[in-house]
Amino acid sequence: MPYRTLGRTGEKVSAIGIGGWHIGLPKVDEKLGIRIVREAIDRGIHLYMLEVARENGFTFDAVQMPLNLMDAHFRSFSKLVLPELVKDGIGVLAMKTLANGSILQSKTVSAIECLHYALHLPTSVVITGVDSMAILDQAFEAARTFKPFSDAELQALLARTREAAARGQYEPFKTSSIYDGTAVNPKWLGEEPPELQALMMQD
Numbered sequence: 001m002p003y004r005t006l007g008r009t010g011e012k013v014s015a016i017g018i019g020g021w022h023i024g025l026p027k028v029d030e031k032l033g034i035r036i037v038r039e040a041i042d043r044g045i046h047l048y049m050l051e052v053a054r055e056n057g058f059t060f061d062a063v064q065m066p067l068n069l070m071d072a073h074f075r076s077f078s079k080l081v082l083p084e085l086v087k088d089g090i091g092v093l094a095m096k097t098l099a100n101g102s103i104l105q106s107k108t109v110s111a112i113e114c115l116h117y118a119l120h121l122p123t124s125v126v127i128t129g130v131d132s133m134a135i136l137d138q139a140f141e142a143a144r145t146f147k148p149f150s151d152a153e154l155q156a157l158l159a160r161t162r163e164a165a166a167r168g169q170y171e172p173f174k175t176s177s178i179y180d181g182t183a184v185n186p187k188w189l190g191e192e193p194p195e196l197q198a199l200m201m202q203d
Helices: 030-042 049-055 082-087 111-120 133-145 151-165 194-200
Strands: 003-005 012-014 016-019 062-066 091-095 125-129
Touching: 012 016, 016 030, 016 133, 030 133, 082 091, 111 125, 111 133, 111 151, 125 133
Parallel strands: 016 125, 062 091, 091 125
Antiparallel strands: 003 012
8 A cells, every 4th residue: 555645744644545434334234344444454544644643742734625537627626725735735635536436427437547536636545435345455456556647648537527527417515415414414403502593583
């Protein structure tokens, strides 16, 4: 597993990380979930960044955000936010690299190409959802086979995804509330405090 520096912290972290949401899916039983996490750790995925930050007494200097081939064309974190983070030496954790498989439904790119794209960006860790050993193997294969793109390779990949990405169709976390747990479970937010409720009752 290749390791990268986490922004200005100087800490070394694995280039691939595993997302937690997928391990909680109904199809992933406890035995498989434990196996995925243990195998990931044994193979070099770094899962204790927050502990390291606390132990060294510094503020956690990293930002996690969606970075994927579709993002490059629509409401782009990679164009609007990523350059600022790099300028300030803040570690970047790429998430939604395959948008829970939505990007693959566009039939424009493969999973490995999606992971390679995120690894090509100035990221410290590329997080990918893992709900099976095959997907964990895919993540390690992407890390093993990654080489930075030439400009021509990058432009060809972006050209293949441009039309599919134009309206955000394959990034539903940007265009809908489908990934917003509070939209599905508004009770999580609780009651508004009385002073805020009173504001709404004024004419």
